[in-house]
Amino acid sequence: xxxxxxxxDATKSTTTGSxxxxxxxxxxxxxxIPFLEKSARFVFEKLGINLYDNGEFGCCPDPVGVQSTSHDxxxxxxxxxxxxxxxxxxxxxxxxxxxxETLKAVNHELKEHPEEKKLIQSRLxxxxxxxxxxxxxxxxxxxxxxxxGIPAIHALVIKPLTGLKIAxxxxxxxxxxxxxVQTDDPMEPIFPKEILTALGATVLEYQEENMCCGSxxxxxxxxAADGMLKRKYISIQDAEADIIAAICPSCxxxxxxxxxxxxxxxxLEVKIPVMYVTELMAIAFGGNVNxxxxxxxxxxxxxxxxxFGFE
Numbered sequence: 001x002x003x004x005x006x007x008x009d010a011t012k013s014t015t016t017g018s019x020x021x022x023x024x025x026x027x028x029x030x031x032x033i034p035f036l037e038k039s040a041r042f043v044f045e046k047l048g049i050n051l052y053d054n055g056e057f058g059c060c061p062d063p064v065g066v067q068s069t070s071h072d073x074x075x076x077x078x079x080x081x082x083x084x085x086x087x088x089x090x091x092x093x094x095x096x097x098x099x100x101e102t103l104k105a106v107n108h109e110l111k112e113h114p115e116e117k118k119l120i121q122s123r124l125x126x127x128x129x130x131x132x133x134x135x136x137x138x139x140x141x142x143x144x145x146x147x148x149g150i151p152a153i154h155a156l157v158i159k160p161l162t163g164l165k166i167a168x169x170x171x172x173x174x175x176x177x178x179x180x181v182q183t184d185d186p187m188e189p190i191f192p193k194e195i196l197t198a199l200g201a202t203v204l205e206y207q208e209e210n211m212c213c214g215s216x217x218x219x220x221x222x223x224a225a226d227g228m229l230k231r232k233y234i235s236i237q238d239a240e241a242d243i244i245a246a247i248c249p250s251c252x253x254x255x256x257x258x259x260x261x262x263x264x265x266x267x268l269e270v271k272i273p274v275m276y277v278t279e280l281m282a283i284a285f286g287g288n289v290n291x292x293x294x295x296x297x298x299x300x301x302x303x304x305x306x307x308f309g310f311e
Contacts, residue, residue, distance in 0.1 A: 018147070021138070022085045023051040024103065026096035027059050028249040035293025036249060039282040040095055040140065042292070046156055046285050047148050051093070056084050060099040063173060064216055067102075075116065076123045078106030082137075083129040092137045095278075097173035097248035100139040105180045107137055139174065141247050141277065142183040145191040153198045158286035160200025163308055166280070167204045167241035168192045169232075169255060171248040172212050192247055192277055199284040208235035215254040226265050229258040233270045242304060244274045252276060256298035273301035283310050 029036050044051050058077060059066075067074040081103060085092050094100040110117040111133040121131055144153065170189045178186035187210070193203045211232045214225030232255075236244060246252040255274045262268040274297070282292055289310050294302050 019048055020050045020052065020090050021093040021143075022054045022057075022088055022090045024054075024057060024060070024081070024092050024094040024096075024099055024137075026094065026099040026249065028253070029095055033249055033252065033296075035296050036095065036252070036276050036278065039276060039278040039287070039292045042287055043278050043281045043285065047144075047152065049093075049143075049148070052088065052090060054084055054088065057081055060094075060096075060102040063098050063102045063105065072119065074102070075106055075109065075120050078102050079110060079120050079124060079131045080127070080129055082107055082133075082135065083124060083131045086130075086132050086134050089135075091135050093140055093143050094137065095140050095249070097139070097171045098250060100137060100142075100183070101173040101181050103137040104182075105177075107133060107135075108180050139181070139183050139247075141174070141191050141195065144195055145184075150194055150198045153195060153281070157199055157284050159284055159310060161196070161280060161284055161308075162200045164201045165204055165240060165242045166196055166201045166245050167206055167236045167239055167243070168196065168209065168245045169213065169247075169251055170210070171246070171251040172216075174247060192245065195277060196245060196280065199280060201280070204239040204241055206235045206239040206241070208232045211235070213251045213254040214258070215250045218254065225254075226258065226261055229254070230262060230266055230268060233259070233262060233268065233272075236272065237270065241272060243280075243301065244272050245277055245280060246274055247277050259299060271299060273297065273299045273304055275301055 025037055041051060058081060060081065061074055061077045092103060094103065110120060110131055117131065124131060170192060175181060175184040175186045175189045184191045196203050208231050212228055214228040218225040244255055246255060252274055259270040262270045279292055283289055289302060289305050294300065
């Protein structure tokens with residue numbers, strides 16, 4: 001039995017413990033797909049990671065829309081979230097690509113640019129908060145791969161995902177821009193693949209793996225977003241995937257809902273369940289398929305999972 005797979009010197013920041021993290025769930029999961037949080041908490045508990053809820057966290061905020069509207073506002077809101085975690089002397093683990101990118105980028109920018117830090121701190125002073133730059137931000141995949149480690153993940157597998165053919169969608173903001181997020185190879189990310197392989201799944205290679213899901217342009221240009229999804233879906237179908245695995249809530253939603261648009265827009269039939277990596281980890285770790293909200297998925301995975309022996 002693996003009781004504490006995390007090494008004692010895993011973090012270098014001034015935090016209370018290497019396995020203690022403030023959980024940054026993000027707006028999308030909390031407000032639209034909260035069932036994803038259930039699997040994440042189950043997995044982290046199994047791995048000996050202590051998650052703490054910070055009830056004062058706000059929006060990260062979004063690394064595209066808010067930043068393009070007001071960079072200073074983006075920095076201020078991000079710095080406030082970082083300051084809240086600093087007060088608890090705990091690093092942040094995020095379940096979202098966009099949240100991870102924002103918090104990592106704000107942390108980096110304010111530590112590297114004293115004049116910007118001075119300006120943002122003047123705004124934080126108004127609410128009694130101080131940004132020190134004393135913590136780290138981890139994407140949950142980064143934490144699982146680098147700090148927990150593949151051997152520890154593999155050791156907890158009770159029901160291997162044997163036979164399941166999975167196409168991973170890493171998403172644009174997971175590993176890019178690399179100079180800021182520094183999570184994985186920016187062009188060929190491998191951490192999610194190695195985690196899924198450790199669970200016993202067959203991880204597929206497909207041509208459009210790094211194609212954007214289109215979430216960022218869907219509101220302003222839905223036709224362009226659908227075109228991007230069409231290319232991605234066809235590539236995934238050609239690879240004969242059973243499941244699409246996501247690590248970003250915005251991508252998760254786009255990859256689910258977009259399947260319904262394909263028939264109308266292109267007469268293309270797509271019906272491939274989309275699952276979060278933590279959901280796949282949860283069932284591999286012995287979790288019951290009825291405990292993680294799979295019935296709330298747009299494309300229901302339960303029938304497929306039962307075909308592969310998961311109850």
